[in-house]
Amino acid sequence: MRAGLVSRTDIPNALTASRRIIGYLGEVGVEVAVETDTALALGITEGNTELSELDCDFMVTVGGDGTILRAAMEMKNPSTPILGVNMGRRGFLSEVGVPEAEWALDKVIGGDYTVEESLKVSGRCLETGERFPDALNEVLVASSLPSKMLLLGLNVDGEHIADVQADGAMVATPAGSTAYNMSAGGSIVSPMVNALSLTAVCPYSYFKSLVIPQESVITIELLKPRAEAMAIIDGRAYAALKPRFKVECSLSPNKTRFIRFRSFYSRIQKRIMAIQTP
DSSP: OEEEEEEOSSOHHHHHHHHHHHHHHHHTTOEEEEBHHHHHHHTOOSSOBOGGGOOOSEEEEEESHHHHHHHHHHSSOTTSOEEEEEOSSSOTTOOEEGGGHHHHHHHHHTTOOEEEEEEEEEEEETTTOOBOOOBSSEEEEEESSTTOOEEEEEEETTEEEEEEEESEEEEEOTTGGGTHHHHTTOOOOOTTSOEEEEEEESOSSSOOEEEEETTOOEEEEEOSTTOOEEEEETTTEEEEEOTTOEEEEEEEEEEEEEEESSOHHHHHIIIIIGGGOO
16 A cells, blocks of 8 residues: 655644654555655655655645645546645644544555545636636636726526626535635535535625536636636636636536545534534
């Protein structure tokens, strides 16, 4: 069995946890391939591998949701199961905290876990033909300038839904429904529901959010003749959009797979509802 490992490198505690995980896996006879930036931060000079070239049976991420998003976007095999060890504030996509790391690794090695498959969104600019990296959370169309609203045409399967003035609009997956989509007023969608969300960000209209079948094709069009914007994919990849450009989003053939020991609803209770309790 071979494990991959990628960590945040700007948090000393994350690097300490990564050293501990590498040491434990070595003790139980699991080979570890460490992603290059993580390896350099840990002072490992041999055996490190770029994420895009890393072959493993499962991937361990040490950090928050941003670390998981990076792994999901860059790793060689998109279907490699991910075990998220949380060092972030909320870490909704993560499964365990650092104190549970060894317990979780024992369960993975013993095959005592379930796999949760998460949809991804494929996006492209129709005018340029540029294809964006697959998004685990969302494809967002937003203004290039702070505090500037956009006029956006929203279409589903070729049918016009609404023109909205808003800070932006996004197409989110069920995994992404608990992230920016939720903050923007969209519904939380269970990963057991095969659907996408079309959500406006701070709209000056009655339209807020719409949950649609996974087979649907969504188009977001820039309607103002002089308003430029950006397509932002999972907060990591960016593409400039000129006036009148259209972004088309649809279901990706790829899925991200998460190692789970607990239900989705327990994560909702622990990481979202709990913060509302005084």
